[in-house]
Amino acid sequence: xxxxxxxxxxxxxxxxxxxxxxCDPISGHVSLFWYQQALxxxxxxxxxxxNEAQLDKSGxxxxxxxxxxxxxSVSTLKIQRTQQEDSAVYLxxxxxxxxxxxxxxxxxxxx
Amino acid sequence: KQEVTQIPAALSVPEGENLVLxxxxxDSAIYNLxxxxxxxxxxxxxxxxxxxxxxxxxxxxxxxxxxxxxxxSTLYIAASQPGxxxxxLCAVRPSYAGGTSYGKLTFGQGTILTxxx
Numbered sequence: 001x002x003x004x005x006x007x008x009x010x011x012x013x014x015x016x017x018x019x020x021x022x023c024d025p026i027s028g029h030v031s032l033f034w035y036q037q038a039l040x041x042x043x044x045x046x047x048x049x050x051n052e053a054q055l056d057k058s059g060x061x062x063x064x065x066x067x068x069x070x071x072x073s074v075s076t077l078k079i080q081r082t083q084q085e086d087s088a089v090y091l092x093x094x095x096x097x098x099x100x101x102x103x104x105x106x107x108x109x110x111x
Numbered sequence: 112k113q114e115v116t117q118i119p120a121a122l123s124v125p126e127g128e129n130l131v132l133x134x135x136x137x138d139s140a141i142y143n144l145x146x147x148x149x150x151x152x153x154x155x156x157x158x159x160x161x162x163x164x165x166x167x168x169x170x171x172x173x174x175x176x177x178x179x180x181x182x183x184s185t186l187y188i189a190a191s192q193p194g195x196x197x198x199x200l201c202a203v204r205p206s207y208a209g210g211t212s213y214g215k216l217t218f219g220q221g222t223i224l225t226x227x228x
Contacts, residue, residue, distance in 0.1 A: 031214070040220070041220050042200050044218070048215055104152070105153075
């Protein structure tokens with residue numbers, strides 16, 4: 001595709017519900033990142049993939065967060081048993097060389 | 112741990128003014144620094160990227176400078192327009208460190224810019 005595509009764009013989840021957020025990176029981009037952006041803050045790193053390998057998951061806030069990229073293209077960020085503090089925008093980005101491209105984000109609200 | 116701070120948090124100016132946004136970082140071991148723009152409800156768009164060996168980059172009305180040794184960068188916007196209204200974020204990429212950084216970015220909290228007609 002022309003850019004990084006994320007879905008759903010908006011998600012309202014009841015506390016305790018599981019959610020899955022999808023990212024379609026730019027075709028051919030090896031590097032893929034997930035960031036979490038709370039309201040009024042800058043994005044914070046969650047996890048990084050190189051092809052299908054998850055090389056860094058140091059930013060995942062708890063074991064309720066899980067990310068995968070099984071075939072080295074589409075990635076899914078899963079949040080289990082959502083809590084109110086998980087409410088944020090989840091940004092996916094793919095990188096080619098020095099240039100990083102961000103998707104428009106998935107806006108998660110936990111009620 | 113790298114920390115990035117942006118000042119001011121918000122700025123409101125009349126159209127036509129020249130303005131400066133500031134970014135500071137605590138660890139000077141950076142590979143590059145980027146300035147991004149974020150419109151409400153949208154993702155981030157890269158504006159300028161400065162490599163650690165460079166002092167400045169220019170694109171149109173935008174000029175970004177980097178003083179790595181002092182941990183500072185500025186984004187200068189000339190002749191501001193209402194269409195420049197957005198949140199501006201700076202982010203640093205750490206220099207290669209045994210393959211552990213993977214180029215992940217550390218962001219500041221952003222400066223919300225409003226340019227009124």
